[in-house]
Amino acid sequence: ILAIFPLLYGVPQSEKIFHLTFFVVMVSVLVQSTTLPLVAKWLGVLVPPSKGEALPQAxxxxxxxxxxxxxxxxxxxxxxxxxxxxxxxxxxxxxxxxxxxxxxxxxxxxxxxxxxxxxxxxxxxxxxxxx
Missing domain, CATH: 3.30.70.1450 (Regulator of K+ conductance, C-terminal domain)
Known part of the structure; x- marks a missing residue:
């Protein structure tokens, strides 16, 4: 959203600023989303999925x-x-x-x-x- 302001105010080379900001945000999201489970496991805070019982068994x-x-x-x-x-x-x-x-x-x-x-x-x- 912040990358839109230079476009709105007509800042020179605002398109490059927008594309650069977009690229940095996308790389950040990709890095965080792929490493988060590994870091959680390393820290010992990974919660295993619960194994719920089926109704007939319960x-x-x-x-x-x-x-x-x-x-x-x-x-x-x-x-x-x-x-x-x-x-x-x-x-x-x-x-x-x-x-x-x-x-x-x-x-x-x-x-x-x-x-x-x-x-x-x-x-x-x-x-x-x-x-």
């Missing part, structure tokens, strides 16, 4: 349910559904729109809901939305 599951008309969930706010504390409503699809449901979100028939939960709670959760 005893968790992701389920999708479609809210049936007249079910216990139909017309209720999420906070009033009596969900287990281990359940997290991740996504609510209503028609073409998708939402991240909150406690005040009202669940309606035909909503498609994605839930992250423990495997053992899956059947009970499904009953809330389908019966």
């Amino acid at each position: 005893g968790s599951d992701i389920i999708e349910v479609i809210v049936e008309p007249g079910s216990r969930a139909d017309g209720k706010m999420v906070v009033n559904l009596g969900l287990p504390s281990t359940a997290l409503l991740v996504l609510l699809r209503r028609g073409e729109a998708s939402y991240v449901p909150r406690g005040s979100t009202i669940v309606k028939a035909e909503d498609q809901i994605t839930i992250a939960t423990r495997k053992q709670d899956g059947e009970d959760l499904t009953k809330i939305f389908t019966s």
